[in-house]
Amino acid sequence: MKNNFLETGPSIKKHNKLTDWFLLDEDNKIKINSGKIDIGQHISSTLALICSKNTGVKYEQIEVNKLNTKFSPNEGKTASSLSASHSGTAIKAASIELKNQFFQYVLSKFDCKLDDIDFENGVAKKNESNEGISYWDFAKTEIYKNIVIKDIIEFDKYSINQNDNNQSIELKTIHKIVTGEYIFVHDLCFDNMLHARLIRPPNYYSRFIDIDKKILDKISKLDISFFVQGSFIAILSKDEFLVSKFLDIIKNSIKWKSTRNLSNKDTFTSIDQNEKDSLLVKDGGEAVFERIPVLKNFDGNSNYRSKTITFNRPYLMHGSIGPSAACAIFENNKYNIYTHSQGIYDLKSTLSKALVTSEENINLKYSPGSGCYGHNGADDVAFEAAFIAKSFPNKHILLKWTREDEHCWEPYGSASINKLTSTIDKKGEIIYWSHEVFSDTCMTRPSVSELYNFVSYKLLNDDFIKRKSTPKTAPHMGIHRNLDPIYNFKEKRLVKNLVHDLPLRTSALRTLGAFANVTALESFLDEMAQLANIDPFDFRLNHLDDKRGRDVLLDLRGQMSLDKEKQGCFRGIGFSRYKNLAAYCAVGIELSVTDDVEIDLLKAWISIDAGEVAYNDGIRFQAEGGLIQASSWCLYEEVKYDTHEIISKDWSNYKIIGFDNIPEIKTSVINRVGYPYLGVGEVVAGPTGGAISNALCNALGQRIKTMPYTKDNIMKELLN
Amino acid sequence: MKKIKCKFNINGNHKDLLIYEEKPLIYVIRDDYNLKGTKLGCGLEQCGSCAVIIDGEKKLSCNILAKDCVSSKITTIEGLSSNDNLNKVQDSFKKYNAAQCGYCTSGIIISLSALFNKNSKPSKKDILKSLEGQLCRCGSHSAVFKAIENLMKSN
Ligand code: FES
Ligand code: FES
Numbered sequence: 001m002k003n004n005f006l007e008t009g010p011s012i013k014k015h016n017k018l019t020d021w022f023l024l025d026e027d028n029k030i031k032i033n034s035g036k037i038d039i040g041q042h043i044s045s046t047l048a049l050i051c052s053k054n055t056g057v058k059y060e061q062i063e064v065n066k067l068n069t070k071f072s073p074n075e076g077k078t079a080s081s082l083s084a085s086h087s088g089t090a091i092k093a094a095s096i097e098l099k100n101q102f103f104q105y106v107l108s109k110f111d112c113k114l115d116d117i118d119f120e121n122g123v124a125k126k127n128e129s130n131e132g133i134s135y136w137d138f139a140k141t142e143i144y145k146n147i148v149i150k151d152i153i154e155f156d157k158y159s160i161n162q163n164d165n166n167q168s169i170e171l172k173t174i175h176k177i178v179t180g181e182y183i184f185v186h187d188l189c190f191d192n193m194l195h196a197r198l199i200r201p202p203n204y205y206s207r208f209i210d211i212d213k214k215i216l217d218k219i220s221k222l223d224i225s226f227f228v229q230g231s232f233i234a235i236l237s238k239d240e241f242l243v244s245k246f247l248d249i250i251k252n253s254i255k256w257k258s259t260r261n262l263s264n265k266d267t268f269t270s271i272d273q274n275e276k277d278s279l280l281v282k283d284g285g286e287a288v289f290e291r292i293p294v295l296k297n298f299d300g301n302s303n304y305r306s307k308t309i310t311f312n313r314p315y316l317m318h319g320s321i322g323p324s325a326a327c328a329i330f331e332n333n334k335y336n337i338y339t340h341s342q343g344i345y346d347l348k349s350t351l352s353k354a355l356v357t358s359e360e361n362i363n364l365k366y367s368p369g370s371g372c373y374g375h376n377g378a379d380d381v382a383f384e385a386a387f388i389a390k391s392f393p394n395k396h397i398l399l400k401w402t403r404e405d406e407h408c409w410e411p412y413g414s415a416s417i418n419k420l421t422s423t424i425d426k427k428g429e430i431i432y433w434s435h436e437v438f439s440d441t442c443m444t445r446p447s448v449s450e451l452y453n454f455v456s457y458k459l460l461n462d463d464f465i466k467r468k469s470t471p472k473t474a475p476h477m478g479i480h481r482n483l484d485p486i487y488n489f490k491e492k493r494l495v496k497n498l499v500h501d502l503p504l505r506t507s508a509l510r511t512l513g514a515f516a517n518v519t520a521l522e523s524f525l526d527e528m529a530q531l532a533n534i535d536p537f538d539f540r541l542n543h544l545d546d547k548r549g550r551d552v553l554l555d556l557r558g559q560m561s562l563d564k565e566k567q568g569c570f571r572g573i574g575f576s577r578y579k580n581l582a583a584y585c586a587v588g589i590e591l592s593v594t595d596d597v598e599i600d601l602l603k604a605w606i607s608i609d610a611g612e613v614a615y616n617d618g619i620r621f622q623a624e625g626g627l628i629q630a631s632s633w634c635l636y637e638e639v640k641y642d643t644h645e646i647i648s649k650d651w652s653n654y655k656i657i658g659f660d661n662i663p664e665i666k667t668s669v670i671n672r673v674g675y676p677y678l679g680v681g682e683v684v685a686g687p688t689g690g691a692i693s694n695a696l697c698n699a700l701g702q703r704i705k706t707m708p709y710t711k712d713n714i715m716k717e718l719l720n
Numbered sequence: 721m722k723k724i725k726c727k728f729n730i731n732g733n734h735k736d737l738l739i740y741e742e743k744p745l746i747y748v749i750r751d752d753y754n755l756k757g758t759k760l761g762c763g764l765e766q767c768g769s770c771a772v773i774i775d776g777e778k779k780l781s782c783n784i785l786a787k788d789c790v791s792s793k794i795t796t797i798e799g800l801s802s803n804d805n806l807n808k809v810q811d812s813f814k815k816y817n818a819a820q821c822g823y824c825t826s827g828i829i830i831s832l833s834a835l836f837n838k839n840s841k842p843s844k845k846d847i848l849k850s851l852e853g854q855l856c857r858c859g860s861h862s863a864v865f866k867a868i869e870n871l872m873k874s875n
Pocket of ligand 2: 822825858
């Protein structure tokens, strides 16, 4: 709800001193400390823009420090689309508090009213005088040093000329990116640094037995070090070329013993047949251990019509373009680690346990990595680099995963099955909705109590046990994210099934369960709309009370109606509110299917409501990027494996979308001034999945139920 | 493993280096020249992150042997601009903020620079051809297309 008061949120609750967030130690500059990192979502530019808008200091004069556990606030993980709502709200609160306290100070110093003050770019002057006080003068006072940010602050108390949200800004990182000067962790360079590569076993369950000694003699002559503990193996050299050159040679000279197979069954048979924990998902999205009601059957009642459908989603990869990397040095009993982890503070405590040292002995600095879409290899590689560093003290160890490491060892997005049954009455109203999801866990981040979630912690200890995960129960957590529909269906039966002993390592990939759940839900809604013979937009609106949700759908309908549908092209829509409490998004897709059964994505429309717009282009970039990635998941992606190993070892065996199939995208951002900021990194994926599935169904006249929508999968279903 | 003496010309900077015969060009660029803008993404000629311009043509530096480039003029992302004078592609990418994480961006800029150096009015087909094999996982594609559109208008 819009008002003049701002609730400052969880980050300020933890760090409520203004000096936790701002450093004004240099004239005309505001330096922001944030606990979030740039992982491709441009949060630093958004924060600078929020600060500029609320302090009246030019965007160009605002810098954002990289996260460092020595001085940055702990804002948890940069995940779950919470960067803007956590850090953005904190910076807005800090900016307003700074401005409010500054004006109070200025008015008492000048002994005048607000109307007598001219304010520009952080400097307040009494009308027609040259006497001025700046934020930077104020920062030298004791008052400033002791400012505590309140839980609720007034944001229109001293209005200043605010900048426009739609202003076109230069991203903080862009100049360095286009000139090649932007330094990623992969690019760090220190005196005497050693480059390291890992020698991974053929699969998760292989034990190191032996290595051909002749190879060891050969590499030692070239000054390549060989490091082994348990089944964890690394090679190191000053020369990066040498470690990459000898990687395969050494790999081929090692004997491994496999302790078990990955799986003897295909993915969906395993999901269907393996042991599972079944939980009931309640209204509001919480999962509970309660008796699961039996599926209702309306057969024989002529007032009702029902349908049932099953969707399959394969394992998906994060597949960052730059493989995971970290740099670590161990000196004077302390570790200094450069990492692109999403959860740097959590990693610090976990590393202290894994490395058996106190937290004071570990300092982590954020150093950019390639795009991050969830729990990838960043935490693993940080642990590995630090662990190796202890055996090579006083030298920086720059460890890079190879393409094969990244493809085969990252924790994937789990495969899943979604089973839905629904019933409509004569008016076309849904009176019964059952949605069951079956999947592996989305939550295997390493933690103090789960060190074995570091893949190499297990290898170091020759630990080949496959542990059972426990189901997470919090609302919209993991597998059951967005299982509870936002629509007002009369009776719901929602079930989360955590399936055990599935073959591949899984964890949090962008949206967790929401992509599969929303894709299934939105696809099935179209099936039910068709059964009721009602237009898909109307069908959704008939079942939706939420005003902001309705506005987003109506906005999409308006956008799509402006572009005439061409012959031979087919459209579909999808809608969701992320976790039913964050951003709203509706997506429209237009596609065609070639004679060779290939899908051409032609147009896409996005309508989005992410609360107050802090940075319009930032929302657009995230939304369009999310749509493109989700399109890639739908059309091309599947991790392949056999009984013994992962087959998708590189891009030739794991296709992703290219520049040749990018639709023309139009994005409409609804600005809700005064409403909380909501993140947009994940909300677009589910609606995109639904929209593509629906457009494809319209094109083929038949629903394709197994992703990816490749020629093979489509033909299999069409011929069935 | 044999080392050989080679003369390189990277971004107009000439160097005599003693290198392993089998050393791919990317390591000469990144390690011997300390030019970190050229990225290693796969080492398998599959992702385009390591693209550079060799004698006017886009080439993938991760597998090409450095010793085979001795008589060539090599341009990396750092060599496309002098001081703060960006080339047209870089300028347009900057104006349109056409990057997310940026890991793939230098390879994409290199590909387009090689194309626009030869043809200031390329067709859509030419553009797609030049971007073939350039992978981006963040989905910066639509922003890249906007930057290209702007580039075409200003040419
Ligand atoms: S690193 Fe050369 S193409 Fe990927
Ligand atoms: S911008 Fe991240 S991979 Fe392209």
